[in-house]
Amino acid sequence: MSGEFSKRITDDFAISFGTTYTFLGPIDATVPGANGFQNLETTFKYRVFKDPAHEFVMSAGLSVEWGGTGAQSVGADPFNTYTPTIYFGKGFGDLPDTLSWLRPGAITGQVGYAIPGRSFTTTFGIDPDSGLSTADTEFHPRVLNWGGTIQYSMPYLKSAVVDLGLPDFINHLVPLVEATLQTPVANTLTSGTMTTGTINPGVIWVGNKFQIAAEALIPINRQSGTNVGFIAQLHLYLDDVDPRGIGKPIFGGPVQPASPFMRN
Incomplete structure (x- = not known):
């Protein structure tokens, strides 16, 4: 279960804070389950370019995962990334x-x-058979996180192209296909370099002040998983919920509403 709060500082600059609570079921009688938070993440994002006429926008950001803020029992790293x-x-x-x-x-x-803020972690132990000391080293790879979406906006179709007289529910939908992929590219001695990730077909229902999304999670290979998963999200447009309060940038006036229905 994940949550994130994003706040505009100016019209072009925003900071977000997020974390995930993980539930791990027991593997068998000898490996118990565990519950706990992953590390806190902070993202700084700045819009560097926009071209409204060509509907293009580009932003640059920096995300920091704060090591040691989560539970190591659910895999949270003790170092920053x-x-x-x-x-x-x-x-x-x-x-x-x-x-x-x-x-x-x-x-x-x-x-x-x-x-990663740490290149490797060495764990020392005792071999139960020989009684000798052991040392296991895990290298933490540098990873290329990449992906994207292809989507088709029914609200845009109605408001800017043609009104087909479809039911109102259909006119609020945005079908999409999303890809989320990770490729280790450096310091990969113990991780390998295979790309993993999922392809996620789904749909978004867009309202005036919120949207609801649902997607399937289809692994791209066996290393990414062996079953199809599911994810759902509720997204509140704080810019529209309270444009002169919590949704307003700290510096500057109210910004353009996020909802396509409130823009048109």
């Missing part, structure tokens, strides 16, 4: 009239480079 990231989004609203049906489409993407 720093991830500089580039984010982008491109809508297709600038396509010509001959391709008007593609205008509600959009792509988003992000590429980050996760840098």
Whole structure:
């Protein structure tokens, strides 16, 4: 179970705080389960470029996972991890009239480079058979976190292309396919370099002040998992819930609403 709070400092700069509570079931009678928080994460994000006419935006960010703030029993690392990231989004609203049906489409993407604050961890122990001391070293790889989405906005279709007279529920939907992938690229002696991740088809229902999303989680290979999972999310638009209060940037006036229904 994950949660995140994001607050604009200015119209272009925001800070977010998030964490995850993990439930691990027992593997067998000898390996008990564990519950606990993962490390606290803080993300600093700055919008470096926007082109409204071509529906393009790019941001740069830095995420910090604060080591030691979570429970090691659920896998939280005792060291910090720093991830500089580039984010982008491109809508297709600038396509010509001959391709008007593609205008509600959009792509988003992000590429980050996760840098652990510690290169390796060595664990010392005693071999139960020989009684001799042992030392096991685990190298912490630098990982390329990358992915993106392809989506089609039914709200955009109705408001900016053509009103097909569809039911109101359909006009609030955004079907999408998301990819979330990780590739170890350095310090990979014990981790290997195989890419893992999931492909996530799903749908978002967009309201005036919130959205609800649901996606399947399909592993891309056996190393990513052997079963299809499921994820759901509730996202509140604080900019729209309270535009002159909690949703307002600390410096500056109210910003453009997040909901497409409140923009149009």
